[in-house]
Amino acid sequence: MDTSNPAVFVNAELLRLHMGRRVRAVIQVMRSDGGGTVTGQSTDGQQITVKGNPPGPLTTFVEVIGIADGIHSIRAEMWSNFGDTLDTFSYNRICLLANGDYKHLFI
């Protein structure tokens, strides 16, 4: 069992608190240019950029896990398609709780 490399739940607001660390975020894909950047809206409505090449076609919602390398950008290591419908409010609440009162359950 290994808890040494957790990925913190973040939205655009919380991303800046975890610079250089492994994070995970769900984005609603807005634009994906072929040059290795995907722009999306995070669960709190703000925009973030994800660098990297997705392995295949993306659904509307995508979870990216990677390193936070800018206050609005993530360098993705993994992409997971989360489908075309998702409750972003719940996911956003998880981000707030996992960084707040219940941090000890996550990181």
Next chain:
Amino acid sequence: MFGSSQLDSFSGGGFISSQGADPSRTSAKSRDSPPLLPLTVKQISQAIQSSDEKSNFVIDGVDVNNVRLVGMAYKKSERVTDVAFAIDDGTGRIECIRWVNDAVDSKEVEEVSDGMYVRVHGHLKGFQGKIQLVVFAIRPITDYNEVATHFLECIYVHHCYRKPQIQSGHSVSTPSQTDVPAAVSASSSGHNSNQFSGNLSIDGLKGIEKSVIDYLEQPSSLAQEKGIHRNEIAQQLKVPLEKIMDAVASLESEGLVYSTIDECHYKSTSA
């Protein structure tokens, strides 16, 4: 925030045993271990190995039997009688093993591939100093709202089990005395902490049951050797007799009251 009655009836979505959450009443015996707990790998890594033979681990003061995890499957390696893989739920990785006994089992694990989000149900096992999960069910996730829901449930269940422990500080400080003057202060401050905990914590005992037990724990009631007739309880609390009878039956099964000279007279066991 939410009325405590709402929380009572919700009873933790099936994860919390409804009778065991009141701090002033709970002893180890009345707190049933939950059948299934949603957990993060980080919580599992903080589990304490209990000396109890029945279950190996204790998390948040509760014996852990079966657990549920949601995460990505990795390093799947199929062997003859079992399939080993790791689950990474973002808080950590845990090794899992799924014994494959028949075609149904092998079909179940075939659907799982590396990097895929799955939900696993299993039992924690200590092995060579590490904690492993013996999985009895694994299912790929199709609706990704399950991810957020699982973590919300982990937080909620953790919160429910932690709250009574924080609150038990109030009741532990109230000593139980046998002489009357101290009993007066003990029962009145006990009553206050019951009111307080009734507002904030998930309370296994319903309002009427609490009133009945509080009435029976008053020094005047405790002083009566033959106990209190249930009609008197109904009269004093201004509650219909059937409700008193239901409350008493429930308190009796909890071991909090007992009948004395006949089935109509009751006394509190804490005398």
